[in-house]
Amino acid sequence: MSAPTTMKRTPFTEYHRAAGAKLVDFAGFEMPVRYTGDVREHQSVRTGVGLFDITHMGEFLVRGEGAQAFLDQVVTNDVSALAVGQALYSPMCRPDGGIVDDLLVYRYADHYMVVVNASNMAKDFAWMEQQKPAGVTFENHSEGTALLAVQGPKAADVLRGHVPDAALELGYYRFLPGPVFGVEATISRTGYTGEDGFELYFPVEHGAKVWEGLIEAGKPHGLELIGLGARDTLRLEMGYMLYGNDIDDTTTPLEAGLSWTVKMSKPSFTGREALAKHKAEGLKRRLVGFQLDGRRVPRHGMPILSGGRVVGVVTSGTFSPTLERPIGMGYVESGLHTTGTELEIQAGTTMLPARVTARPFHTRGSHRS
Amino acid sequence: MGFPEDVRYTQDHEWAREAGGVVTVGITSYATEQLGDVVFVELPEVGKAVETGKTFGVVEAVKTVSDLFSPVAGEIVEVNSALSDNPAIVNQDPYGEGWMVKIKLADAGEFAKLLSSADYEKLVEEAH
Numbered sequence: 001m002s003a004p005t006t007m008k009r010t011p012f013t014e015y016h017r018a019a020g021a022k023l024v025d026f027a028g029f030e031m032p033v034r035y036t037g038d039v040r041e042h043q044s045v046r047t048g049v050g051l052f053d054i055t056h057m058g059e060f061l062v063r064g065e066g067a068q069a070f071l072d073q074v075v076t077n078d079v080s081a082l083a084v085g086q087a088l089y090s091p092m093c094r095p096d097g098g099i100v101d102d103l104l105v106y107r108y109a110d111h112y113m114v115v116v117n118a119s120n121m122a123k124d125f126a127w128m129e130q131q132k133p134a135g136v137t138f139e140n141h142s143e144g145t146a147l148l149a150v151q152g153p154k155a156a157d158v159l160r161g162h163v164p165d166a167a168l169e170l171g172y173y174r175f176l177p178g179p180v181f182g183v184e185a186t187i188s189r190t191g192y193t194g195e196d197g198f199e200l201y202f203p204v205e206h207g208a209k210v211w212e213g214l215i216e217a218g219k220p221h222g223l224e225l226i227g228l229g230a231r232d233t234l235r236l237e238m239g240y241m242l243y244g245n246d247i248d249d250t251t252t253p254l255e256a257g258l259s260w261t262v263k264m265s266k267p268s269f270t271g272r273e274a275l276a277k278h279k280a281e282g283l284k285r286r287l288v289g290f291q292l293d294g295r296r297v298p299r300h301g302m303p304i305l306s307g308g309r310v311v312g313v314v315t316s317g318t319f320s321p322t323l324e325r326p327i328g329m330g331y332v333e334s335g336l337h338t339t340g341t342e343l344e345i346q347a348g349t350t351m352l353p354a355r356v357t358a359r360p361f362h363t364r365g366s367h368r369s
Numbered sequence: 370m371g372f373p374e375d376v377r378y379t380q381d382h383e384w385a386r387e388a389g390g391v392v393t394v395g396i397t398s399y400a401t402e403q404l405g406d407v408v409f410v411e412l413p414e415v416g417k418a419v420e421t422g423k424t425f426g427v428v429e430a431v432k433t434v435s436d437l438f439s440p441v442a443g444e445i446v447e448v449n450s451a452l453s454d455n456p457a458i459v460n461q462d463p464y465g466e467g468w469m470v471k472i473k474l475a476d477a478g479e480f481a482k483l484l485s486s487a488d489y490e491k492l493v494e495e496a497h
Contacts (some may be wrong), residue, residue, distance in 0.1 A: 038462065
């Protein structure tokens, strides 16, 4: 099958093809959804180590005197609290409290990097650009930046000897600039899987050197290639948000359960007034996790019912390879969000019993918190 | 991508193999590649009447779900109970152990109207 020429490629597309990946259009990029099988790939990351191409993510660089104040204005979490070498997860909100995107902010010695979802890159850049004060430089480095994730309990074993030793001592959500297989990179102990692991940012022109280095170094450790299919089941077992599914510009961080990322102690940020009002009035709906018995899988958009009445909607669902049962997330009316609440999910003409469950679904991950 | 020549096909990616008026039905290797890992197959009860092109079951994969459409009209005479314990057989052996139902043909002539291997291959290629 040949891809339309309009799809963007990463430096690794031909490696994916050669490995037999099924490639799909994801946010305009030709990306691997699966190499061998979703379940096998998922389990490799939970028990061994996997390599993900996530070059489609967007990277913006922010420089200048007012960089921190600017970022603290556009995101809800506290950028001023970041140490050099630390990364932060945050929503970025509209004035009405809806979520523009969820992103990572990295603090370097003399600048910041913002990492955004591929599907939102253009929107985010325009959104931030229009709020940017004079004296702050704001650049989109997405096209020149490759991003690979090495995730799993054996991730550090793969990188040992090929990154500075200090990189292997990084705590969760810490990073350092340094060489990976001799290529200058940002080595970050972050991920979207719930396992220990690293995300490696480096210039696209060195893609082959890093990819081939990782494949070779990974051989003794059983490194497997992981597609976007397993990336989704891994993140969902952790209850991590997927923009466009669980959160979007019509949902607020408070109802999504992200209030820990909304710092009302900051005097000002975009969306603060609306979120303060939203909180004072009480949340009408909340994002919950749920489990099902049997093997029918809840899917995005399915209605959630209680007592025969529609009380919400499924935002994400999958078959959890770790728990060997269906799991999902969705918004339900407040009051029905407490753990143990029995709900029903409508799959066509079938009603599937579901039970509200604490997140994460998977609690035995290897990541350092 | 080649497809076995001893079975016939539908445009909905089922295959059918006829023997003595009974048609064994499953999903094609193309279908399993599109679906990914199958985690559940919901099948009808033995004795149920099925109609050509109508839903007779559901296949759930990790990433997606798909209805199963009957290639022919008739009566369900057997279902593959092994799939309830190990749905992964559908991925491993779609044309063999991964079969789903056996249907007693209502009209013996209907089977011959299904797609040949070459026709199905053309259909799959045109989808890309």
